[in-house]
Amino acid sequence: DIVMTQSPDSLAVSLGEGATINCKSSQSVLSSSDNRNYLAWYQQKPGQPPKVLIYWASTRGSGVPDRFSGSGSGTDFTLSISSLQPEDVAVYYCQQYYNAPVTFGQGTRLEIK
Amino acid sequence: DVQVVESGGGLVQPGGSLTLSCVASGFTFSSYWMTWVRQAPGKGLEWVANIKQDGSEKYYVNSVKGRFTISRDNAKNSLSLQMNSLRGEDTAVYYCTRNFGVFDSWGQGTLVTVSS
Numbered sequence: 744d745i746v747m748t749q750s751p752d753s754l755a756v757s758l759g760e761g762a763t764i765n766c767k768s769s770q771s772v773l774s775s776s777d778n779r780n781y782l783a784w785y786q787q788k789p790g791q792p793p794k795v796l797i798y799w800a801s802t803r804g805s806g807v808p809d810r811f812s813g814s815g816s817g818t819d820f821t822l823s824i825s826s827l828q829p830e831d832v833a834v835y836y837c838q839q840y841y842n843a844p845v846t847f848g849q850g851t852r853l854e855i856k
Numbered sequence: 857d858v859q860v861v862e863s864g865g866g867l868v869q870p871g872g873s874l875t876l877s878c879v880a881s882g883f884t885f886s887s888y889w890m891t892w893v894r895q896a897p898g899k900g901l902e903w904v905a906n907i908k909q910d911g912s913e914k915y916y917v918n919s920v921k922g923r924f925t926i927s928r929d930n931a932k933n934s935l936s937l938q939m940n941s942l943r944g945e946d947t948a949v950y951y952c953t954r955n956f957g958v959f960d961s962w963g964q965g966t967l968v969t970v971s972s
Contacts, residue, residue, distance in 0.1 A: 793962055795960050
């Protein structure tokens with residue numbers, strides 16, 4: 744199984760400041776056949792199910808604000824939030840869907856400083 | 857709007873059985889793989905099982921193989937998870953999700969608690 748490791752485990756950022764969450768996979772999730780990274784990011788707010796923010800490593804999901812962006816390729820990926828808003832308090836997960844079984848990172852808790 | 861609604865969770869003793877259900881609406885259910893993902897209290901997300909559009913392929917996480925069975929009824933837009941020989945480590949919120957590799961539509965989940 745591909746192991747997904749996120750860093751940091753938790754993060755406190757001031758409102759309006761930027762936040763960066765990293766995700767590393769134990770093997771590449773870049774497909775040579777279609778040149779796509781099979782990597783997604785989810786946001787889970789307290790008491791709610793997860794919501795997909797980013798897929799194909801950098802494509803924003805429907806209705807996702809443009810302050811959220813994804814980058815990276817191969818084994819190293821980043822989720823960036825450009826200007827933290829109160830509603831961004833959540834746990835963020837990366838997920839690979841390159842190999843079965845799909846696997847998730849352990850999550851990064853984002854709080855307001 | 858795309859919607860999935862889970863039901864069937866509850867308290868069950870170790871070794872017991874439970875069947876979870878999910879009803880989908882707002883999309884062509886028969887066109888999508890469907891998946892169960894679970895989340896133990898205070899923990900992260902774990903993929904549990906997948907089923908192909910026509911039910912011909914099913915896959916399970918190793919820890920539930922032989923104990924859980926995923927199934928679907930496309931005529932009723934429904935997904936099920938039959939869970940037998942339940943263990944304490946199966947305690948979790950179980951989510952039904954639409955699957956195109958990425959899980960793009962999630963229900964609110966149903967809580968399964970395995971305890972004596």
